[in-house]
Amino acid sequence: MSTDRTEVLTAPPLAAAADPVPDAGPRPRRDGSGTGRVRLVLAHVGIVLAAALFALPLVYAFFSALKPNNEMFSMPPTLVGSEVRWSNFADVFAYGPFATYIGNSFFVAVAGTLVVLAVSTTAGYAFGRLRWKGRDVVFVLFLVTLMVPQEVLVVPMFIVMQWFGWVDSYQSLIFPFAFTAFGTFLMRQFFRGIPFELDEAARVDGAGPFRTFWQIILPLATSAVAVLAVFTFMAFWNSYLWPLITVVDYQSHGTLPIGLATFSGQNGTRWDLQMAAAIISMVPTTIIVIALQKHLVKGIATAGLGGR
Structure with missing residues (x-):
């Protein structure tokens, strides 16, 4: 009896009795050497090539704005003309009331963006955080408007502007696009991702719905608001069809896209000035995108991904 107990106590563990696993040699590194480093280099090369491909038309447009008008369509095409005319940028403002077009577009874009942000954030909060009867049905009907193209809406919108007496005014350029389903949907999805x-x-502390929205929910949605602000500003800034229909006096209420079209007329087209004006029109949107780049990246990565 004692012998069996001694054998059990002195028996080697199973792990020690098992044959050791043969050494398979050094394991491949995962920190970027070899194949991983090649893939990283190829990825960077691909990104650089894609960036150069997208930037090439902008570079060609910039140098075309410095060419004489008679060399815009020279064959074979050249990047730089026979002379560099920086005066084309100054001639743009002498050709017509281009400064007025810029001022009108800036005012309409800023005012329209503020109105859209106010409407979209409050509507998104109502659809995403508050509980009320028929909320989901109304939201679906709201989203249906995304499937209606703008070309179909211009006639009824123009009739409504006539009823209000807003034709050829800043109101007609701003308020018809203040209630956008895209902005409401974006803010709703982001708000639903907040715990x-x-x-x-906040309700326990005595805060009402408006105070909760203004002091707690909205500060957490800065990135989504930045994304919506940039998209809305660019939409107002580049809008051409609706201002072309609702504006009568282009000299007073004309916007920048309409101003770009004035360089083409019965006496020919000043392609050099039109290209220079197009380069000038890209400056505000470029500055806004660069200034809000951090919020844009964060907002695009998170907005709409946390809905319940």
Whole structure:
């Protein structure tokens, strides 16, 4: 009896009795050497090539704005003309009221963006955080408007502007596009990704729905608001069809896209000035995108991905 017990106590462990696993040699590194480093280099090369491909038309447009008008369509095409005319940028403002077009576009874009942000954030909060009867049905009907093209809406919108007496005014350029389903959907999806416990905590502390929205929910949605602001500003800034229909006095209420079209007329087209004007029109949007780049990246990565 004692012998069996001694054998059991002195028996080697199973792990020690098992044959050791043969050494398979050095394992491949995962920190970027070899194949991983080649893939990283190829990825960077691909990104650089894609960036150069997208930037090439802008570079060609910039140098075309410095050419004489009679060399715009010279064959074979050249990047730089026979002379560099920086005066084309100054001649743009002498050709017509281009400064007025820029001012009108800037005012309409800023005012329209502020109105859209106010409407979209509050509507998104109502659809995403508040509970009320028929909320989902109304939201679906709201989203249906995304499938209606703008070309179909211009006639009824123009009739409504006539009823209000807003034809050929800044109101007609701003308010018809203040209630956009895209902005409301974007803000709703982002708001639904914020924990609902924050609303309950605010309600316990005595905060109402408006105070909860203004002091708690909206500050957490800065990135989504930045994304919506950039998209909305660019939409107003580049809008051409609706201002062409609703504006009568182009000299007073004409916007920048209409101003770009004035360089083409019965006496020919000043391609050099039109190209220079197009380069000038890209400056504000470029500055806004660069200034809000951090918020744009964060907002695009998170907006609409946390809905329940």
